[in-house]
Amino acid sequence: MPASSFLIPHTTLIFPKSPPEPVPSTVSRPILLSFLSMEDRSNIVVRTDKLTRTFGVLKAVDSLDLVIASGEIFGLLGPNGAGKTTTLSMLATLLKPTSGTAVVAGHDVVREKDQVRRLIGLVFQDPSTDEELTAWENMDFHGRLYAVPREIRKSRIPELLEMVDLADRSKDRVKTFSGGMKRRLEIARGFLHHPAVLFLDEPTTGLDPQTRRRIWDHILHINSSDGLTVLLTTHSMEEADALCGRVAIMDHGKMIALGSPRELKDGLGGDVISIETDGDEALCSALENEEWITAVRRHSGQVDISVTGGEGKIPAILHIADRAGVITRSITLKKPTLEDVFIHHTGRTIRDEGGNAVDRMRQRRKAFSR
Structure with missing residues (x-):
């Protein structure tokens, strides 16, 4: 799975563009x-x-x-x-x-x-x-x-x-x-x-x-x-x-x-620009040949575009959408967080770990007291 595709769950990856090398799971x-x-x-x-x-x-x-x-x-x-x-x-x-x-x-x-x-x-x-x-x-x-x-x-x-x-x-x-x-x-x-x-x-x-x-x-x-x-x-x-x-x-x-x-x-592949539109398929086709785009995902009337330096890319993306005749209902910029880094390496959020962690700590106390 490309490093950036974890950001939005339950999405369809349309195409990857030179995804970044994965961060090693062990550190020497x-x-x-x-x-x-x-x-x-x-x-x-x-x-x-x-x-x-x-x-x-x-x-x-x-x-x-x-x-x-x-x-x-x-x-x-x-x-x-x-x-x-x-x-x-x-x-x-x-x-x-x-x-x-x-x-x-x-x-x-x-x-x-x-x-x-x-x-x-x-x-x-x-x-x-x-x-x-x-x-x-x-x-x-x-x-x-x-x-x-x-x-x-x-x-x-x-x-x-x-x-x-x-x-x-x-x-x-x-x-x-x-x-x-x-x-x-x-x-x-x-x-x-x-x-x-x-x-x-x-x-x-x-x-x-x-x-x-x-x-x-x-x-x-x-x-x-x-x-x-x-x-x-x-x-x-x-x-x-x-x-x-x-x-x-x-x-x-x-x-x-x-x-x-x-x-x-930064190791996750940059920012994600999300666009809500009725023309998601047409927009994905219009974006396909842009070399500065890392990946595009489409789901439920929303297109998620992975780029580096998201703030500067928004005008260009809006121009491409307009040229393709796509009406944009909303556009948002999401920057990767450390939570995203954790999800990338483990497949779950830190908050998901709460209950499991309590159980493990109880087990440790029992083991330690033996």
């Missing part, structure tokens, strides 16, 4: 390294080699290879149960790999886990702040655990609380905070001790759109102002698009695609 280490410049390769913060974690007979993470350079915002994208949180738990030394290796900030996560723990910041989905303490007290306690000197804590805590818009609530107990405020506090706390890499597990799950965007702004600010490496997990296409320089898409414990959001979407 040379390909992983090819995304990085020579300078980046010498400054790798996270590297995994065939990292695997099983729970009984279930493989939560299956031979995962990752290479993340200093200063990147890197996303693990996939449905619940894809292995994202398990991967993060192994990198944070909270879960021992079944096989394979992982190195974080130059230290092996199994043999040198104490060194790794000192060099990472970690924010999981579930809140871990003490709700009876104030925002300042939570930050100060965290700084003491990481042996941050008192004078540095005194200057850095107010700076970070100001950065996440909590300076005016520094003396308030965390139990009075909203979910978004707690998440912002945890991100600031994870950054307090100047970690080499900040791990964020589903950083905006359950938050309203406005709060979610504020969290994104804070993450981008931390990354740009301090050059902090960020590895985050998410099942939100919008979040991965907004934050990540590169994304690894995971499914059933395996990495199925890797690249920048733009590269992954």
Whole structure:
């Protein structure tokens, strides 16, 4: 099936025009390294080699290879149960790999886990702040655990609380905070001790759109102002698009695609222009000889045209329709999304995975408890 034909279900492919090469379903280490410049390769913060974690007979993470350079915002994208949180738990030394290796900030996560723990910041989905303490007290306690000197804590805590818009609530107990405020506090706390890499597990799950965007702004600010490496997990296409320089898409414990959001979407063959018309057959015939068109699909009075640079091609398509005597009722432009990338590689949407993922997670817990 051509890479672009997945975009509109239940369609008839009229003709393909030089479809793009399919994106490999497995990613080798040379390909992983090819995304990085020579300078980046010498400054790798996270590297995994065939990292695997099983729970009984279930493989939560299956031979995962990752290479993340200093200063990147890197996303693990996939449905619940894809292995994202398990991967993060192994990198944070909270879960021992079944096989394979992982190195974080130059230290092996199994043999040198104490060194790794000192060099990472970690924010999981579930809140871990003490709700009876104030925002300042939570930050100060965290700084003491990481042996941050008192004078540095005194200057850095107010700076970070100001950065996440909590300076005016520094003396308030965390139990009075909203979910978004707690998440912002945890991100600031994870950054307090100047970690080499900040791990964020589903950083905006359950938050309203406005709060979610504020969290994104804070993450981008931390990354740009301090050059902090960020590895985050998410099942939100919008979040991965907004934050990540590169994304690894995971499914059933395996990495199925890797690249920048733009590269992954461009690999699907460009944009889709959809035209509603009563003359769909005549329009398809008129479009057949246009070399700049990748593919044309016709279904239920609609013609879907795959092109590169869709905005600039709309006038030409309307001109062709007019010349063919075809009346256009409506025309829309659809750009590929990361959801489309996931569909292309798996044949289903991330939302389709919801129920199945819950069942798999229950199975993993049972297997783990044996």
